[in-house]
Amino acid sequence: MPETRTRRRGVELEKAILDAAWAELNDVGYARLTIESVAARAGTSKPVIYRRWPNRAELVLAAWGSRAPVxxxxxxxxxxxxxxxxxxxxxxxxxxxxxxxxxxxxxxxxxxxxxxxxxxxxxxxxxxxxxxxxxxxxxxxxxxxxxxxxxxxxxxxxxxxxxxxxxxxxxxxxxxxxxxxxxxxxxxxxxxxxxxx
CATH class of the missing domain: 1.10.357.10 (Tetracycline Repressor, domain 2)
Structure with a gap:
C-alpha cells in the first residue's frame, strides 16, 4: 500500500520553504538560486512560494531573517x-x-x-x-x-x-x-x- 503524505500548511510549510531556500543559498549562492529549485527542495510548488514571497529577493531575506531573531x-x-x-x-x-x-x-x-x-x-x-x-x-x-x-x-x-x-x-x-x-x-x-x- 503506497504511503500517503500529509499536506503541510502554515508555519510547517513556511519553515520547510525557508529551510530549503537557506540550503539552496548555501549550495549555489544567490545568483543561481531559483524559485523552482527551492520548491523542489521543499517538496512544494512555485505558486505556493510566490503566494508568500512575491520574488526571489524577499524569499532570500526571509530565509536569512529566519536564522536570527530580529x-x-x-x-x-x-x-x-x-x-x-x-x-x-x-x-x-x-x-x-x-x-x-x-x-x-x-x-x-x-x-x-x-x-x-x-x-x-x-x-x-x-x-x-x-x-x-x-x-x-x-x-x-x-x-x-x-x-x-x-x-x-x-x-x-x-x-x-x-x-x-x-x-x-x-x-x-x-x-x-x-x-x-x-x-x-x-x-x-x-x-x-x-x-x-
Missing amino acids: RPPSPDTGSLRGDLVILFTKIARRVDGMMNEMIAGVMTETFRHPEVAALMRDRLVNAPFGKVVGTVLQRAVERGEHPPVELTHRAGRLPIDLIRNEALINGGSITDETIAELVDQVYLPLLRGLARD
Missing part, C-alpha cells in the same frame, strides 16, 4: 556598560554565526541586484533593535546612572552597524577586546554626547 532580549546586569557589553557580544556572536562565505555572497549580490539592496535597506532601517537599546538605556536612567537621552533611530541601531562593519572589514570573530573598545570608545561617548544635547 530583536534579542534586553540584558540587565545592573550597569549600563555591562548591559552594552552583553548586547554587543550577542550581536557579535550572531554575526559570527552568519558571516560565512554564503552570507558574504548574498551581501555582494545586494550591489548587483537593486531589488535585494532595497529590501536589505528597508530591513536594516526598520529593524526594531533600537527598542532593545532604549530599554537598556532607560534602566540606566532609572538607576540614576545616566542622564536621560533621546535615542535617535540611527543611534539605536548603531551597535548592529558597528559590529557588522567590524565583521566585514576585519573578518573573523570579533574579540572581547574589540567589543569593549566599541562600547567604551564609541558607544558610551556617543550616549554622553546625546545626553548633553
Whole structure:
C-alpha cells in the first residue's frame, strides 16, 4: 500500500520553504538560486512560494531573517556598560554565526541586484533593535546612572552597524577586546554626547 503524505500548511510549510531556500543559498549562492529549485527542495510548488514571497529577493531575506531573531532580549546586569557589553557580544556572536562565505555572497549580490539592496535597506532601517537599546538605556536612567537621552533611530541601531562593519572589514570573530573598545570608545561617548544635547 503506497504511503500517503500529509499536506503541510502554515508555519510547517513556511519553515520547510525557508529551510530549503537557506540550503539552496548555501549550495549555489544567490545568483543561481531559483524559485523552482527551492520548491523542489521543499517538496512544494512555485505558486505556493510566490503566494508568500512575491520574488526571489524577499524569499532570500526571509530565509536569512529566519536564522536570527530580529530583536534579542534586553540584558540587565545592573550597569549600563555591562548591559552594552552583553548586547554587543550577542550581536557579535550572531554575526559570527552568519558571516560565512554564503552570507558574504548574498551581501555582494545586494550591489548587483537593486531589488535585494532595497529590501536589505528597508530591513536594516526598520529593524526594531533600537527598542532593545532604549530599554537598556532607560534602566540606566532609572538607576540614576545616566542622564536621560533621546535615542535617535540611527543611534539605536548603531551597535548592529558597528559590529557588522567590524565583521566585514576585519573578518573573523570579533574579540572581547574589540567589543569593549566599541562600547567604551564609541558607544558610551556617543550616549554622553546625546545626553548633553
